[in-house]
Amino acid sequence: MMKLTNLKIIIPLFFLIFFGSKLLAQDELNQPNLRFYLSEDKSSYAGAVFVNQIWTRYIWNNPDALGNDMGGDFDVAIRRSRAIFYTYLFDKVFMYTMLGSDGHSFKLQGNPAVSLYNAQTEYIFVKEKFHLGFGLTTWNGLSRYNNCKLLEYLVVDNPVFAFPVAGRHDKFGRQLGIYAKGTISKLHYRASVAKPFRYGVNENDQIQKVTERLNSNLALKGYFSWQFLDKEGTLMPYMTMNNLGRQRIFNVGGGFYYHPEAMVQKTVDGIDYPDIFLFAVDAFLDIPLTNGAALTSYLAFNNYNFGENYIRSAGAINVSLANPNSALAQGIGNSEWEVGTGQIIRGEFGYLLPGNGMKNRFQPYGAFSWKNFEALNEASVQFDAGINWLMNSHNLKWTLQYSSRPIYTAVDGNSKWTESKGQFLLQTQIYF
Template sequence: MSVNKIVLQIVFSIVLIGICSKNLIAQSELTHPKLRYYLSEDKSSYAGFVMINQVWTRVIQNNPDMNGVYEASDFDVGIRRSRLIFYTSLLDKVYIFTQMGSDGLTFNNSEKPQFSLYNAHTEFFLKKDILHVGFGLHTWNGISRYNNSSATKRLVIDNPAFTYPVAGIWDRFGRQLGIYAKGTVAKLNYRMSVAKPFLTGTDLANDNSTTARANDNMAYKGYFSWQFFDKESQSHAITMNNLGKAKMFNIGAGFYYHPEAMFSRTEAENLEVADIFLFSTDLFVDLPFKNGGAMTSYLGYFNYDFGKDYIRSAGRMNVSMADKGMAIPQGIGNSEWEVGTGSILRGEFGYLLPNKMMNSQIQPFSAITYKDFEALDEASTQFDIGVNILQMGHNIKWTFQGSSRPIYNLVAGQNVITDTKWQFIMQAQIFF
């Protein structure tokens, strides 16, 4: 696909949004529907549901093949998420949460759309706000703020894939089966979990490389944050983009530990059993300004240890039809090196403009990611830049984002960056 065609498709998409926006904005009396139903007069018992749809329209500059031949770009429309959530709270003592739906539907899916169970957990309020204990399939995770955040209240279009370092191997969509405890004591918010990881991508044998090892050990994880100003909700996932609705300055730290979960290659090229140990520290700031604007920012440091030279690539909703047998090591389409033994630095910044345009809030943003993996001979720096158009807060939101992707190849025996590709996404998000 030529550059001119890519530009025309992006312009056409923006014009289409403008037409749709006028119809939505004309309904200026729109208010948030009440999808919660109270079961008691004192409102201590209630039931409700949430519907989420996130649709992506993309232009993807694909990875070249192993001979350096460039693949044609892809243009597609896909379902990033379609979810239905049911929740019930009884007498401020028990909370039940269930989430179902489908992710990642594209024209190039090899299977029929899958209807999956994402969450199913029951939570007991042992001491309100201070100690809640829950059981089941859940997302009360460790490592970082990303892993405990809402899928609908983000600054960038989606959490970066490296924030789910065991996805597809030890967890399902960032979830594991386990027992968790969470609460807030003074200004300290905590969540801890003991989980039984899935065995989706593990192996009983080995191929003389660092790889996941089938085992039945428990995993231990936690995330702790000190909230200097306003406190966050205990009932729901935390936000990565609060739109200045509260004064937030939080410092956090988290970990994930899964003993004997890897076959690790040693310096002597032997294999030994090794642990997974991952940790992060991060800072989140969301501040309203007197002029009606707001600033949102995030800074996180991640240190991952899966064993010597472990590395794994991923391509979110990859639609490329290229020959996998001719692929470069990081893969076809939009695949990139996402997770590995090493360190990652991630920063995000957004500014909510004080004045509305066509009854919409405008929020430009940018992000930068620095990855330094043992298995690669050169570290990479990636960029995201975009804008959120919020017609009804996060409930009706359009996001435009461009993201860079480094291309690695072997040059004189060194695994180094030889090119950069881009992916452009327009997301339409509606949830109530």
């Protein structure tokens, strides 16, 4: 027999889904919504968003340290599965919670874990101009990509380097803290004081190279952008990377992330404690053209400083079964050098082909990343090329993409970019 506590959860959720579909605010979000109003003047409402992103891939794996070919891997993986719940009350309070699970492949052992991604409460002191929030949030600094909307990418996914402390001093791009945000005239601002998650080594441990240090220092972060054309909605914490020409957007911004003495390294004089100091400048353009076409582009310069010769590799949902002990320094499978002390330039360009409405539209695109890390002896360039099939805007979308990946090997004692590997990826996205 079903327990009463379960009914208390299921019944309200049923009414949310059933009646929410009859109370859509299409003019507000221009998308299907599960939303219902709590007051006659519509100043209070609650809603939910659900999303699944599934990857089907073929990956040409990195060679091993001796240059032997390691073949390729085919897999189907869950990139993201999320449930988002939000409540807006009397133009005074906004509450936002996200649950979900990411990165599941056939290598998963045990049952998938459900994680808490966001849990924030926001107080609205001056509507649109000054909001103050608390909790586990994604009101980040640094760049537009560091605050991006996962449902509205131009490319398949965000580049890993856009979240440079992910998996270290933050969780899934989130940190606990206090933030202020708002838009005054054409200026949008978001600034935060965060308490980063503890990660790294004790200073008394054996330190071979610069690495993260266990510490309790606060971090400061902020992002500021000038909106030359239309204003973007900023109630939710995320910025679109692909608005499909629904507005005339041209924004130029800059941001930073500063975490003092968050690293540790051995020097000739003893032990040093470098700061993490990251900054970026970027520009985003998304405008409608004639005949229903639209242009989307993004350009960013990122400068990262984690301490001398810091570098870190990553591979999104790496499914390789190769032996890590015989791998290149950058790792097995689809691992690549993603984050380090140095500079990164990122560019993206997409063109929504002419048409009417947002059903069965096609959008070819291309992107590149130039990385110049201090720990490597040569900069590299990689690219993405693909096409979005928008069966129903971003709500029902297919994306096919090919991505290249630089391979670094030791040449006369130096780390050189000697070849590139790649992968084909098909993503299916459904959200409502």
